[in-house]
Amino acid sequence: MVSDFYGLLSDNALGMKRSAIRELLKLTRDPEIISFAGGLPAPETFPVDQLKEVMDWVMTHEAQLALQYGPTEGDMLLRELIVKNYSAFGYEITPDNVLITTASQQGLDLLAKLMCNRGDKIIVGKPTYLGGLGAFNSYGPEMIGVSLDEHGMNAAELEKALADLKKNGERAKFIYVIPDFQNPTGITMPDERRRRIIELAYEYDTLIVEDSPYHELRFEGEHQTPLYALDNNGQVITLGTFSKIFCPGFRIGWVIADPQILDKFIVAKQQVDLCTAPFNQRIAARFIERGYLGTKIKEIIEIYRVKRDTMLQAFEEYMPEGVHWTRPEGGLFLFITLPEYMDSEALAKEAIKEKVAFVPGNVFFHDNSNRHTMRINFSFASKDKNLEGVKRLANVIRKAMKK
Amino acid sequence: MVSDFYGLLSDNALGMKRSAIRELLKLTRDPEIISFAGGLPAPETFPVDQLKEVMDWVMTHEAQLALQYGPTEGDMLLRELIVKNYSAFGYEITPDNVLITTASQQGLDLLAKLMCNRGDKIIVGKPTYLGGLGAFNSYGPEMIGVSLDEHGMNAAELEKALADLKKNGERAKFIYVIPDFQNPTGITMPDERRRRIIELAYEYDTLIVEDSPYHELRFEGEHQTPLYALDNNGQVITLGTFSKIFCPGFRIGWVIADPQILDKFIVAKQQVDLCTAPFNQRIAARFIERGYLGTKIKEIIEIYRVKRDTMLQAFEEYMPEGVHWTRPEGGLFLFITLPEYMDSEALAKEAIKEKVAFVPGNVFFHDNSNRHTMRINFSFASKDKNLEGVKRLANVIRKAMKK
Numbered sequence: 125m126v127s128d129f130y131g132l133l134s135d136n137a138l139g140m141k142r143s144a145i146r147e148l149l150k151l152t153r154d155p156e157i158i159s160f161a162g163g164l165p166a167p168e169t170f171p172v173d174q175l176k177e178v179m180d181w182v183m184t185h186e187a188q189l190a191l192q193y194g195p196t197e198g199d200m201l202l203r204e205l206i207v208k209n210y211s212a213f214g215y216e217i218t219p220d221n222v223l224i225t226t227a228s229q230q231g232l233d234l235l236a237k238l239m240c241n242r243g244d245k246i247i248v249g250k251p252t253y254l255g256g257l258g259a260f261n262s263y264g265p266e267m268i269g270v271s272l273d274e275h276g277m278n279a280a281e282l283e284k285a286l287a288d289l290k291k292n293g294e295r296a297k298f299i300y301v302i303p304d305f306q307n308p309t310g311i312t313m314p315d316e317r318r319r320r321i322i323e324l325a326y327e328y329d330t331l332i333v334e335d336s337p338y339h340e341l342r343f344e345g346e347h348q349t350p351l352y353a354l355d356n357n358g359q360v361i362t363l364g365t366f367s368k369i370f371c372p373g374f375r376i377g378w379v380i381a382d383p384q385i386l387d388k389f390i391v392a393k394q395q396v397d398l399c400t401a402p403f404n405q406r407i408a409a410r411f412i413e414r415g416y417l418g419t420k421i422k423e424i425i426e427i428y429r430v431k432r433d434t435m436l437q438a439f440e441e442y443m444p445e446g447v448h449w450t451r452p453e454g455g456l457f458l459f460i461t462l463p464e465y466m467d468s469e470a471l472a473k474e475a476i477k478e479k480v481a482f483v484p485g486n487v488f489f490h491d492n493s494n495r496h497t498m499r500i501n502f503s504f505a506s507k508d509k510n511l512e513g514v515k516r517l518a519n520v521i522r523k524a525m526k527k
Numbered sequence: 528m529v530s531d532f533y534g535l536l537s538d539n540a541l542g543m544k545r546s547a548i549r550e551l552l553k554l555t556r557d558p559e560i561i562s563f564a565g566g567l568p569a570p571e572t573f574p575v576d577q578l579k580e581v582m583d584w585v586m587t588h589e590a591q592l593a594l595q596y597g598p599t600e601g602d603m604l605l606r607e608l609i610v611k612n613y614s615a616f617g618y619e620i621t622p623d624n625v626l627i628t629t630a631s632q633q634g635l636d637l638l639a640k641l642m643c644n645r646g647d648k649i650i651v652g653k654p655t656y657l658g659g660l661g662a663f664n665s666y667g668p669e670m671i672g673v674s675l676d677e678h679g680m681n682a683a684e685l686e687k688a689l690a691d692l693k694k695n696g697e698r699a700k701f702i703y704v705i706p707d708f709q710n711p712t713g714i715t716m717p718d719e720r721r722r723r724i725i726e727l728a729y730e731y732d733t734l735i736v737e738d739s740p741y742h743e744l745r746f747e748g749e750h751q752t753p754l755y756a757l758d759n760n761g762q763v764i765t766l767g768t769f770s771k772i773f774c775p776g777f778r779i780g781w782v783i784a785d786p787q788i789l790d791k792f793i794v795a796k797q798q799v800d801l802c803t804a805p806f807n808q809r810i811a812a813r814f815i816e817r818g819y820l821g822t823k824i825k826e827i828i829e830i831y832r833v834k835r836d837t838m839l840q841a842f843e844e845y846m847p848e849g850v851h852w853t854r855p856e857g858g859l860f861l862f863i864t865l866p867e868y869m870d871s872e873a874l875a876k877e878a879i880k881e882k883v884a885f886v887p888g889n890v891f892f893h894d895n896s897n898r899h900t901m902r903i904n905f906s907f908a909s910k911d912k913n914l915e916g917v918k919r920l921a922n923v924i925r926k927a928m929k930k
Contacts (some may be wrong), residue, residue: 132700137642188570227801229800237540238539239535372805373804374594391542394635395658397800475540
């Protein structure tokens with residue numbers, strides 16, 4: 125080996141953190157463990173038979189297209205179908221607003237690469253998506269955390285953060301929000317809050333990144349308008365993905381943005397992987413074209429609603445006093461707040477012994493704070509395991525409280 | 528839009544260049560144009576029937592694994608099969624040396640992200656792979672070009688470059704080489720040159736990146752030992768891909784490195800796309816397991832050999848005096864050198880009018896020099912089109928010479 129390997133590494137490399145939940149997720153491969161830890165969709169929702177049919181068709185009729193290199197922007201048919209889907213949510217876009225990415229994690233990577241010099245300021249929720257924090261952190265910006273209240277990112281606190289930056293002659297590169305069934309909290313922003321955040325972006329001359337992997341998975345309540353559709357000034361970027369409504373194993377996501385912004389994403393994507401797998405894109409396109417996606421989403425909603433209900437009932441029944449949790453109207457997660465003296469990392473180790481796993485909440489905070497919180501996934505395990513897992517978890521918490 | 532969009536962009540974004548051949552490749556979609564421009568494998572080599580069979584099997588027997596998220600390191604079965612393949616080339620490795628990437632372009636991106644601060648020095652061939660230049664450039668290192676001779680990267684010139692850096696108290700972050708059937712020149716490094724470059728890496732305490740997408744596509748002559756297999760000190764990183772021996776539309780590549788180095792690649796990959804499509808990896812693994820890859824490679828070699836031979840014969844027959852070209856023993860490309868007064872970018876425009884396309888050679892030089900060169904792909908078009916295309920190209924060159 126070279127004499128000083130670390131001396132060869134970039135500042136980016138030296139600043140990268142191994143995902144805190146990786147080791148935890150490895151432990152959860154033990155089939156006896158009931159895992160609330162991952163953000164995994166339910167495997168029983170994967171459209172196996174329909175995929176078989178579509179794959180056979182594509183391989184018979186357009187294999188040479190699907191197996192060759194494709195354009196960096198993505199498969200035109202797929203981009204057109206995404207445009208059509210989003211028009212139902214109030215988006216006024218054309219394929220020129222859509223770039224296909226290698227799942228939405230790549231959207232986050234390209235975003236940070238395009239926007240962040242080391243030390244640049246960006247705004248993130250407290251808490252927010254761990255993969256977003258990882259992608260951003262790998263380029264070394266300074267993250268400014270803004271708390272969430274029951275309606276998502278706190279607007280007054282956001283305004284203060286933006287005003288403080290302005291006072292220092294700086295501006296935030298972007299505000300990162302997950303408006304629907306937020307990861308990790310499950311909280312949804314009502315339209316009013318969305319409008320307020322857009323106003324602040326206008327006033328303080330910055331962009332909003334709307335990461336929206338779950339917005340179609342609403343079990344109840346009113347659909348809220350995507351920030352992109354509320355914005356009239358090209359300042360919102362939407363990140364989307366098929367991972368939660370089709371299957372994660374295909375790794376297809378997209379960026380929707382003003383063409384001036386999107387053009388930068390296209391050039392950046394060219395350098396990182398040339399194009400997203402044309403085969404996977406074409407299968408997804410033909411799958412949507414046959415109407416299978418719409419049906420699939422309805423089916424997933426029914427399954428997840430039951431899993432969530434089971435879990436919420438189990439929480440009511442088994443959790444000791446002093447434990448609080450969110451009641452999400454959709455998505456995959458809910459968030460638990462324990463009494464402040466408790467430490468969920470220590471608890472996670474005890475929980476593994478009792479064969480139940482979750483992710484300590486502090487990893488979703490850019491400053492690693494709030495160790496008395498935890499994220500619970502309700503989509504992956506079966507209804508019965510959700511129930512049994514909550515029982516086990518409640519016992520672990522109760523035991524730790526007595527100490 | 529924000530008031531100063533460019534003010535929001537990172538130095539990386541401001542320095543990124545749109546691929547010079549993108550617009551050219553778009554033009555070549557015209558079916559009347561014979562394209563020697565892309566680096567596309569021949570579509571008739573895609574294993575359509577075998578893939579149908581393997582996909583059906585995977586979707587019947589392991590769909591829930593293939594459609595779910597997978598580990599960042601990649602599918603263990605695929606990593607084991609890659610280890611087995613490479614043991615035949617003299618690699619002494621285990622799956623702990625192998626990371627699956629979203630094709631080898633991602634390997635190049637991760638490499639540059641891990642190694643390069645803006646202004647850091649790296650060594651590249653003159654010429655070298657355009658996608659490598661793009662990936663590196665997007666992180667802003669300073670590239671030092673070392674000429675190629677008929678045996679690849681010139682060792683004396685490389686030594687001088689490394690010694691000059693040392694004099695200034697600097698060191699190269701890595702030396703980037705494509706040892707087999709180099710893109711764009713088709714040149715292969717003999718073992719002796721490889722050993723010399725490794726000695727220089729030891730002496731000047733740096734890493735070698737061996738980008739090797741074509742090394743199994745040898746039509747004639749002796750197999751040369753991969754640099755990785757010649758190195759005893761963990762200083763060589765190999766990048767590989769299925770794009771040229773299976774199909775590019777699956778986007779699967781890999782990085783082989785010492786575990787200390789690979790660990791950094793794994794952490795970096797986690798931030799950029801979490802994992803490469805598990806479906807695609809599993810299909811590739813089962814495809815290899817059935818012995819289909821070995822047979823496919825033999826078939827591709829036979830097809831490409833004939834295409835190359837046709838092209839070389841056509842060059843002999845039609846090219847005017849003063850035009851020189853390489854005679855690759857494998858791979859996808861050969862490289863033309865015109866008289867120095869000629870400009871291949873201007874020629875490319877004339878060629879399009881005559882319905883033949885190629886890539887001007889200067890785009891493969893980090894300093895955009897050598898405008899009197901051109902890269903010719905012989906794998907994509909049919910034998911007959913290769914012949915007809917060379918005729919057209921010879922006419923375009925002859926006409927330009929008369930002027």
